Amino acid sequence: MAKSKKQCRNEKGDGTFRQRQNGTFEYRIVYVDEYGKTKRKSFYGQSDVLCIEKAETFLYDLEKQKTGININATICDILKNKYFIDLEKNFVHEQGYSRNMANLRIIEKSFIGKVPIRYLTELQVDMFLRSITHYSNSTISKVYLQLKLAFREAFNQHITDENIMLSSSLKCPKSNKPDKKVKSLTKVEQAKFVSFLENYTGQHNRNNYSNQLMIELLTGMRMGEINALTPECIDFEKGIIHVKSTVARGENYREFIKNGTKTDAGVRDVPMPEAIKPILRSALNNRVDNSLNLLFYDIQKDGIISTNQVNCFFKRVCEKCGIEKRGQHALRHTFATRCIEANIPAVVLKKWLGHTDIHITLDTYADVFDSMYNDSINKLDNYILNITV
The missing domain is CATH 1.10.150 (DNA polymerase; domain 1)
Incomplete structure (x- = not known):
């Protein structure tokens, strides 16, 4: 048989206690829920203090809910x-x-x-x-x-x-895998690669991505930027390529043309070397009219060409050339490496590549710059030696 009830006032209002047969306590309160309805609720515990604590927690959370806070949000x-x-x-x-x-x-x-x-x-x-x-x-x-x-x-x-x-104990962990480092093509590999593309005739009913790969190799443009080019972006008179857009991936892996590029610095004018002019003219001559006015378009699926499509073709080319498999982004790194070898200043390369900060350029190609620094020391030694002799 339950013991007698007693009244107890807490911070939120009145409540009623009763001690149960098993010795535990029940604390029953009346409250108004988030919808304005009056309700009753009981809280149980080994002591009256524990019951009040549970009630106070419940009422505190209720006040949060009344202000629109989702206390059970994940x-x-x-x-x-x-x-x-x-x-x-x-x-x-x-x-x-x-x-x-x-x-x-x-x-x-x-x-x-x-x-x-x-x-x-x-x-x-x-x-x-x-x-x-x-x-x-x-x-x-x-x-x-x-x-x-x-x-x-x-x-x-x-x-x-x-x-x-x-908390200082919740630090960002490190991966078990080593960071992948994109390697550029060596000069020998680049010669093999270019020779293969120049002689590649393509296959029936398959897209030919040779021109896109050559543009990336000779300009350092990102593949998404290349696949978003329109004829108006090609300016032979000024000798530049206007980079204004990129192919982006949205919800449900939907490809779309994004106005603007990966970074704000990516919107830029890229110089047009002589070697790329016949490739761009070929692309313009072979272009198929499409609703998006793109220079490169997938006529088979009637849609935008994705970077992944070109990447698969790039890997097949590497296999046939006997080149170690890499992602097609290696061509962008190859362009940058050739520029550094040609003593193009880092600040100029930064602009051509569309990097937001010169430190990105210096950090990404640190190994190449280091090798050039070592070569520069040898040149300095020879120069000083000639002066003293």
Whole structure:
């Protein structure tokens, strides 16, 4: 038989206690929910103090819900909402939104992506970070930044009472895999590669991407920028190629032409060396009319040519030439390497490549610059030697 009830006032209002037959306590309160309806709720515990603590936590969370705070939001809920708002406000475009959502899927598949963020502990987040070391350092870094953003948003929105990502123990992990370094073609490999493309006639009912590869090799343009060229971008009179757009990938892997390039510095004028002029004229002469007015167009699928399509062709060419397989981005690195070997100043190369910062140019091609510095020392030694003699 239950023992007698007693009245107890807490910070949110009145409640009623009763001690149950098993010795535990029940604390029953009346409250108004987020829809304005009066309801009752009971809390149980080994002591009256514990019951009050549970009630206070419940009422505190209820007040948050009344102000529109989703107290049960997960990391994914928070980030999806933020990314969508950023997309609507044009802080990020479809391509960036798609990349963010792709990285978020790594969290979404995990345990911490399914539990409300306010219940997550340092240990659980640390275990997740340990579990993603099989990804590349680039991917790990992006996921880690997403976690930091989610917990900061949760704290700012009063969903959590603390930001556990500020803990010194939750550092960004490193990948088990070594960072992939894109290698440029050697001069011998480049000669083989160019010779093969010059004699390549193509196959029936298959796209021929030879011109795109040669343009990348001779200008250093990104393949997405090349596949987004229009005839108006080719200016033979001034001897430049206007880089204004790129092929981007949006939601559901949809390819589209993005006004502007990968970076703001990517919108640029690229010089047109003599060797590339016949290639551009060939591309213009063989161009097929299309709704997007593109210089290069996939007539088979009636759509935009993706970088991946060209990359597959590039790998087949490398196999036939006996060149170690690399991504077609190696041609951009090859162009930069030849420029450095030709003593083109780094500040000029930065502009041609569309880098936002000269440090990107210097860091990316540090090995090539180092070899040139060593050669310069030898030249200096010889020069001084001739003076003293």
